[in-house]
Amino acid sequence: MALVAAWCLIIFMLSVTLCIPLDKFWNLQKPGGCLEIKAFYYGMQIPNILTDFFIVVCPVHEVYHRYPSHVHNSRRTKSSMKAAIGMMFVLGFLWVDAIT
Structure with missing residues (x-):
């Protein structure tokens, strides 16, 4: 159960910080980078x-x-x-x- 809880916390933190800086997620013109969504979902x-x-x-x-x-x-x-x-x-x- 602790493993599942830890995994949920890790996924939450990765989801929140999918793009750095955070507003790069909805503003693609902003400099920065994002994780590849397809790879993120497979990895999750x-x-x-x-x-x-x-x-x-x-x-x-x-x-x-x-x-x-x-x-x-x-x-x-x-x-x-x-x-x-x-x-x-x-x-x-x-x-x-x-x-x-």
Whole structure:
């Protein structure tokens, strides 16, 4: 969680200082420089997708390794429950990633 918070802070600071001086962003005649927008967005989104993936993988790992055996007596039912819960995480990841 601290990694995601730190990443948000870094992206915010980079977004605010995308152009130096700051008013170069809307006044292109002003001397100064700006980061290339396309490279900035790719550089921002690749780590975002990776952190989203790891945020989903951590709970799925816990479900598969720590699911209580006393909940269901049947091994098949337990496996299908694990698969259903895992699929919910995967679909949630795809849905949230598609929105962003």
